[in-house]
Amino acid sequence: MPHADSAMIPAGIDKQAFWIHVHEQLSYLLAGQRDWVTNLANASSLIFNSLMAFPEFGDGDRMVNWCGFYVNAELFPAPKLAFSSETQTPQPARLLLGPFCGKPACQLIHVSPGKARGVCADAYCQKKTLLVKDVDTYPGHIACDGETKSEIVCPLLLKLPNEGSERAIGVLDLDCLALSGFDEADREGLEKIAKLIVDACDW
Ligand code: SME
Numbered sequence: 187m188p189h190a191d192s193a194m195i196p197a198g199i200d201k202q203a204f205w206i207h208v209h210e211q212l213s214y215l216l217a218g219q220r221d222w223v224t225n226l227a228n229a230s231s232l233i234f235n236s237l238m239a240f241p242e243f244g245d246g247d248r249m250v251n252w253c254g255f256y257v258n259a260e261l262f263p264a265p266k267l268a269f270s271s272e273t274q275t276p277q278p279a280r281l282l283l284g285p286f287c288g289k290p291a292c293q294l295i296h297v298s299p300g301k302a303r304g305v306c307a308d309a310y311c312q313k314k315t316l317l318v319k320d321v322d323t324y325p326g327h328i329a330c331d332g333e334t335k336s337e338i339v340c341p342l343l344l345k346l347p348n349e350g351s352e353r354a355i356g357v358l359d360l361d362c363l364a365l366s367g368f369d370e371a372d373r374e375g376l377e378k379i380a381k382l383i384v385d386a387c388d389w
Pocket of ligand 1: 252291292295303304305306307326327328329330331337359361
Protein backbone atom coordinates (compact mmCIF):
# COMPACT_ATOMS: atom_id res chain seq x y z
CA MET A 187 0.00 0.00 0.00
CA PRO A 188 1.36 3.48 -0.79
CA HIS A 189 2.25 5.37 2.39
CA ALA A 190 -0.28 8.14 1.67
CA ASP A 191 -3.14 5.64 1.68
CA SER A 192 -2.62 4.97 5.38
CA ALA A 193 -4.54 8.21 6.07
CA MET A 194 -7.68 6.91 4.33
CA ILE A 195 -10.58 6.40 6.74
CA PRO A 196 -13.33 3.80 6.29
CA ALA A 197 -16.75 5.40 5.82
CA GLY A 198 -19.29 5.43 8.64
CA ILE A 199 -17.03 4.54 11.58
CA ASP A 200 -17.54 6.12 15.01
CA LYS A 201 -14.86 7.94 16.97
CA GLN A 202 -13.66 4.94 18.99
CA ALA A 203 -13.24 2.94 15.79
CA PHE A 204 -11.54 5.95 14.18
CA TRP A 205 -8.80 6.07 16.83
CA ILE A 206 -8.33 2.28 16.74
CA HIS A 207 -7.91 2.52 12.97
CA VAL A 208 -5.39 5.38 13.20
CA HIS A 209 -3.43 3.48 15.87
CA GLU A 210 -3.25 0.42 13.64
CA GLN A 211 -2.16 2.41 10.58
CA LEU A 212 0.47 4.21 12.62
CA SER A 213 1.90 0.95 13.94
CA TYR A 214 2.50 -0.13 10.32
CA LEU A 215 3.97 3.24 9.40
CA LEU A 216 6.46 3.25 12.28
CA ALA A 217 7.57 -0.37 11.91
CA GLY A 218 11.28 -0.71 11.10
CA GLN A 219 12.14 2.92 11.86
CA ARG A 220 13.51 4.12 15.25
CA ASP A 221 14.48 7.73 14.48
CA TRP A 222 12.17 10.04 16.44
CA VAL A 223 12.26 12.92 13.96
CA THR A 224 11.20 10.64 11.12
CA ASN A 225 8.54 8.90 13.19
CA LEU A 226 7.06 12.10 14.66
CA ALA A 227 6.93 13.60 11.16
CA ASN A 228 4.93 10.68 9.81
CA ALA A 229 2.81 10.47 12.99
CA SER A 230 1.75 14.15 12.79
CA SER A 231 0.93 13.75 9.11
CA LEU A 232 -1.03 10.54 9.61
CA ILE A 233 -3.06 11.88 12.55
CA PHE A 234 -3.75 15.24 10.86
CA ASN A 235 -4.73 13.80 7.48
CA SER A 236 -6.81 11.05 9.09
CA LEU A 237 -8.69 13.73 11.04
CA MET A 238 -9.23 15.68 7.80
CA ALA A 239 -10.78 12.54 6.30
CA PHE A 240 -13.07 12.00 9.34
CA PRO A 241 -16.30 14.03 9.05
CA GLU A 242 -16.40 15.09 12.70
CA PHE A 243 -13.05 16.86 12.46
CA GLY A 244 -12.44 17.53 8.78
CA ASP A 245 -15.36 19.84 8.17
CA GLY A 246 -15.50 23.64 8.46
CA ASP A 247 -16.36 24.82 11.96
CA ARG A 248 -15.08 21.80 13.86
CA MET A 249 -11.84 21.39 11.96
CA VAL A 250 -8.65 20.34 13.70
CA ASN A 251 -6.30 23.10 12.58
CA TRP A 252 -3.01 21.93 14.12
CA CYS A 253 -1.47 18.61 15.09
CA GLY A 254 2.10 18.19 16.18
CA PHE A 255 4.79 17.73 18.77
CA TYR A 256 6.90 19.71 21.18
CA VAL A 257 9.96 17.80 22.41
CA ASN A 258 12.40 18.48 25.25
CA ALA A 259 15.14 20.61 23.70
CA GLU A 260 17.84 18.34 25.16
CA LEU A 261 16.76 15.57 22.81
CA PHE A 262 17.35 17.57 19.64
CA PRO A 263 20.61 16.90 17.81
CA ALA A 264 21.99 20.45 18.10
CA PRO A 265 20.42 22.37 20.99
CA LYS A 266 23.75 22.82 22.73
CA LEU A 267 24.94 25.03 19.88
CA ALA A 268 21.86 27.22 20.11
CA PHE A 269 21.88 27.47 23.91
CA SER A 270 25.59 27.09 24.65
CA SER A 271 25.75 30.18 26.89
CA GLU A 272 23.19 28.65 29.28
CA THR A 273 24.65 25.22 29.83
CA GLN A 274 26.59 25.79 33.08
CA THR A 275 23.71 25.49 35.55
CA PRO A 276 20.65 23.25 35.31
CA GLN A 277 17.88 25.06 33.43
CA PRO A 278 14.13 24.51 33.55
CA ALA A 279 13.04 22.26 30.69
CA ARG A 280 12.39 23.83 27.30
CA LEU A 281 10.09 22.33 24.73
CA LEU A 282 11.10 22.90 21.13
CA LEU A 283 8.73 22.70 18.20
CA GLY A 284 8.96 19.30 16.54
CA PRO A 285 7.27 17.82 13.48
CA PHE A 286 3.74 19.10 12.92
CA CYS A 287 0.97 19.75 10.39
CA GLY A 288 -0.79 23.10 10.33
CA LYS A 289 0.17 26.76 10.28
CA PRO A 290 3.50 27.95 11.72
CA ALA A 291 3.64 27.81 15.53
CA CYS A 292 5.76 29.13 18.39
CA GLN A 293 9.18 27.48 18.40
CA LEU A 294 10.07 27.38 22.08
CA ILE A 295 8.00 26.83 25.24
CA HIS A 296 9.65 27.43 28.62
CA VAL A 297 8.58 25.07 31.37
CA SER A 298 8.98 27.61 34.18
CA PRO A 299 8.21 26.28 37.64
CA GLY A 300 5.05 27.53 39.36
CA LYS A 301 3.75 29.86 36.66
CA ALA A 302 0.93 29.89 34.15
CA ARG A 303 2.89 28.26 31.41
CA GLY A 304 0.31 27.28 28.84
CA VAL A 305 -1.25 23.94 28.02
CA CYS A 306 1.80 22.15 26.60
CA ALA A 307 4.09 22.97 29.51
CA ASP A 308 1.41 22.07 32.06
CA ALA A 309 0.67 18.70 30.42
CA TYR A 310 4.41 18.05 30.28
CA CYS A 311 4.93 18.90 33.98
CA GLN A 312 1.83 17.15 35.26
CA LYS A 313 2.49 14.13 33.04
CA LYS A 314 -1.20 13.94 32.21
CA THR A 315 -3.44 14.75 29.26
CA LEU A 316 -5.10 18.18 29.40
CA LEU A 317 -8.37 18.68 27.61
CA VAL A 318 -9.12 22.41 27.28
CA LYS A 319 -12.68 23.21 26.18
CA ASP A 320 -12.04 26.97 25.79
CA VAL A 321 -8.43 28.08 25.36
CA ASP A 322 -9.28 31.70 26.17
CA THR A 323 -10.04 30.72 29.78
CA TYR A 324 -6.84 28.70 30.27
CA PRO A 325 -4.17 30.45 32.40
CA GLY A 326 -1.10 31.25 30.32
CA HIS A 327 -2.46 29.69 27.14
CA ILE A 328 -0.07 30.38 24.26
CA ALA A 329 -2.10 31.41 21.23
CA CYS A 330 -0.18 30.28 18.17
CA ASP A 331 -3.29 30.77 16.03
CA GLY A 332 -6.07 33.20 17.05
CA GLU A 333 -8.62 30.91 15.38
CA THR A 334 -8.01 28.03 17.80
CA LYS A 335 -10.84 27.58 20.32
CA SER A 336 -10.03 24.30 22.09
CA GLU A 337 -7.05 22.06 22.55
CA ILE A 338 -5.90 18.67 23.78
CA VAL A 339 -2.31 18.01 24.87
CA CYS A 340 -1.06 14.53 25.67
CA PRO A 341 2.37 14.01 27.24
CA LEU A 342 4.93 11.66 25.73
CA LEU A 343 5.98 9.50 28.69
CA LEU A 344 9.10 7.37 28.60
CA LYS A 345 9.71 4.57 31.09
CA LEU A 346 13.42 4.11 31.62
CA PRO A 347 14.66 0.63 32.59
CA ASN A 348 16.26 1.80 35.85
CA GLU A 349 13.55 4.21 36.92
CA GLY A 350 10.23 3.23 38.48
CA SER A 351 8.34 6.28 37.26
CA GLU A 352 7.80 7.62 33.78
CA ARG A 353 9.67 10.66 32.48
CA ALA A 354 8.02 13.27 30.22
CA ILE A 355 10.02 13.87 27.04
CA GLY A 356 7.55 15.93 25.01
CA VAL A 357 3.90 16.42 24.14
CA LEU A 358 1.45 15.69 21.34
CA ASP A 359 -0.76 18.75 20.78
CA LEU A 360 -3.98 19.09 18.77
CA ASP A 361 -5.95 22.31 18.24
CA CYS A 362 -9.55 22.71 17.07
CA LEU A 363 -11.53 25.61 15.60
CA ALA A 364 -14.58 24.74 17.77
CA LEU A 365 -15.17 25.14 21.50
CA SER A 366 -15.14 21.74 23.29
CA GLY A 367 -13.65 20.17 20.19
CA PHE A 368 -12.22 17.14 21.98
CA ASP A 369 -13.69 14.61 24.39
CA GLU A 370 -12.80 11.54 26.45
CA ALA A 371 -12.75 9.30 23.37
CA ASP A 372 -10.05 11.56 21.90
CA ARG A 373 -8.11 11.47 25.15
CA GLU A 374 -8.19 7.69 25.22
CA GLY A 375 -7.24 7.36 21.54
CA LEU A 376 -4.42 9.88 21.71
CA GLU A 377 -2.91 8.44 24.90
CA LYS A 378 -2.62 5.05 23.20
CA ILE A 379 -1.09 6.69 20.13
CA ALA A 380 1.39 8.63 22.29
CA LYS A 381 2.51 5.39 23.93
CA LEU A 382 2.89 3.69 20.54
CA ILE A 383 5.06 6.58 19.32
CA VAL A 384 7.28 6.66 22.40
CA ASP A 385 7.84 2.90 22.26
CA ALA A 386 8.61 3.03 18.51
CA CYS A 387 11.53 5.48 18.82
CA ASP A 388 15.03 5.59 20.26
CA TRP A 389 15.34 8.65 22.51
N1 SME B 1 -1.40 26.45 22.81
C1 SME B 1 -0.19 25.82 23.24
C2 SME B 1 0.98 26.25 22.40
C3 SME B 1 1.23 25.42 21.18
S1 SME B 1 0.20 25.76 19.91
O1 SME B 1 -1.18 25.54 20.27
C4 SME B 1 0.59 24.92 18.55
C5 SME B 1 0.06 26.10 24.71
O2 SME B 1 -0.68 26.85 25.32
O3 SME B 1 1.03 25.58 25.26
